[in-house]
Amino acid sequence: MELFRTAKAVTLRSHLDKYLVADDDQETVRQSRNGLSRRAKWLVEGSGHVIRLKSCHGRYLTASDTAYLLGMTGKKVTQTVPGNTSDSLIEWEPIRDGFQVKLRTRSGKFLRANGGTPPWRNSVTHDYPQSSATQNWTLWDVEPVEVPEADPVADYLSSLSSFSSISDDLFGSEPPSPMSIKAAEPFGLSSKRIAMELFHNAKAVRLRSHHDKYLLADDDEESVIQDRSGSSKTARWTVELVKDADSIIRLRSCFNKYLTASNQPFLLGMTGRKVLQTRPGRLDSSVEWEPIKEGNRIKLRTRYGNFLRANGGLPPWRNSVTHDVPHRTATQDWILWVVDIVEIQIQSPTAKPPLQSLSHSDSSASASDSSSPSSVSLHSASFSRQESNDSLENSPPKTEGRTIYYHVADDNGNVDDSAGGQSFTLKENGVFELTRRLEEETGLEDIIVCSRSNLNGKLYPLRLQLPPNNATMHVIVIQASSKAARSFAKPGIP
Incomplete structure (x- = not known):
């Protein structure tokens, strides 16, 4: 895997979108959504096809x-x-599975991120996946990160001296030399900083490929293509800077959808994956891009190490856009883009220049339709204070949506009310959307969402639509394979 050839430290993200973290008790290992914490960073040590992972506390994953x-x-x-x-x-033996990795112990078991109710929730064990519903629990997304401050580079280099080589498949054939690490910032950090300077004050940009075509959001509001029409409004991408990440951006199309690195293959059997416009319920790493400067152009890298690529050749490749790692010299330039700033973010003289995402009120302003790369449209200097860093996640509170309180029942449908309930806000009206959201919240699969009758206390599965938006709901989650679920099929039960 090309991604790991320069990796000195990594984060591991589970199927629950949570990171493997080393607790401060220096013994416990669990899952957390805070992937920016130093506790989520693991130093890599390796020998042959076996690696070791060392936490920020200097202890090994065991x-x-x-x-x-x-x-x-x-x-x-x-x-x-x-x-x-x-x-x-x-x-641990890394085993590639598509875009993800399994970590196998010497005894043949796998590192597993558990879901479900406590005490399983957020726990990490090693085991064999026993059913198809838990197969994904052993899959991890691996993301390279800078060496944690608690583990100086010198300490890392000394640890490498004990191991002759790193896995050829995952980490390359040779460890980096001490001179190269000492002379350069980790992971080309200076290139990232220079690239980010292009976006600090940019409100909207166009991206021009090496084919001299522009990245366009197609009118179907889903596809992303290349076209020579740089004056089209669909060539304009609004820039958002990500909170707590000084080298990550999001790009939003004129349809208010995000440039997304999907997991869908562009063509069956090929390595390239589709790049789409999406509006995810929660902004995740699939809509995050890392600009890296190369000469007078940039590369846009996903959190998984792939690059935004403008494809050439014959149809269906011609004018398509994917994300991939270029494997041939002839396609190295396909991941390079020229950035044309078409609208500048104007800040008041008293405003500080920290990284912040751009407000929705200004993002809808029209861009200059000039096709000249040097054209820039300026707005009034009375720019109001910027909104929070994640323009969708941290937008001003809204009252729309219903509050859902839920409990997870046991095999017989019993609920421990003394444990209290979890809650979240749901805007959609369908039972399907509620079921998908509860699967994310609980980590369970193949569930049935039920309500309890006020007359006889029995559970009844929810059907079709939910009550109005302003309603508060209390629901019970049961597994489709449970005894309680099988009782629904009995006569007299709807």
């Missing part, structure tokens, strides 16, 4: 022999400092 729960198959994953660095409990 597949212990201690049962997580008595009578269950999963074993605890902890942080330890073994007396012998060749201890097989701290060795």
Whole structure:
């Protein structure tokens, strides 16, 4: 995997969109949504096809022999400092599975991110996936990061001296030399900073490929294509800067949808993945791009190490846009883009220049339709204070939507009301949308959403539409394979 050839440290993100973190008790390992924390960063050490992962506390990710729960198959994953660095409990074998990785222990078990109700929620164990519903629990997205401050580069280099080489498949054939690491900032940080300078004050941009065609949001409001019509409004992309990430941007089309690196293959059997316009319910790493300057052009890299690529050749490749890693010299330039700033963000003289996303009130302003790359449209200097950094996630509170309170029932449909309930806000009106959201919240699959009758206390599955937006709902989540679910099929039960 090309992604890991220069990686000195990584983060591991589970199927629940949570990161593997090393707790401050220097023993526990769990999942957390805070992927920016130093506790989510793991130094990589390797020998052959086996790697070790060291936490910010200087302890190793360890597949212990201690049962997580008595009578269950999963074993605890902890942080330890073994007396012998060749201890097989701290060795993990990365196995590629599509765009993701499995980490296998010497005993053949896999690092697993558990979902469901407590105590399973946010826990991490090593186990064999027992059913098809938990197959994805052993898959991890691996993202390269800078070396954590708690682990100086010198310490990292000294640790490399104990291991002759890093996995050829994942990390390249040779570790980086001390001179190259000392002379350069981690992961080309200076190139990232220079590239980000293009976007700091840019409100809208156009991206021009090496084919001299522009990145366009197609009128179907889903596809992304290349076209020579740079004066079209569909060639305009609004820039948003991401909170707590000084080298990441989002690009929003004229249809108010985000440039998205999807997991859908462009053509069956080919490596390129589709780039789309989407409006996700929650802004995630699929809509985040990292600009990297190369000469007078830039590359836009996804969090998974692929690059935005303008394809040439014969149809269906011609004018298509994918994200991929260029494997041939002839296609190296396909990931390079010229950035034309078509609208500048004007700040008041007293405003500070921190990275912030652009407000929705200004993002709808029309861009200059000039096709000249040097054309720039300026707006009034009475620019109001910028909104919060994530323009969708942190927009001003709205009252629309209903509050959903939920409990997860046991196999018989019983609920422990004393444990309190979890809640979230849902804007959609359908049971399908509610079911998908509850699967995300609970980490469960193949669920049935029920309500409890006020007359007899029995559970009834929800059908079709939900009550009006201003209604508060209390629902019960059960597994489709549970005894409670099977009772729905009995006569007399709707």
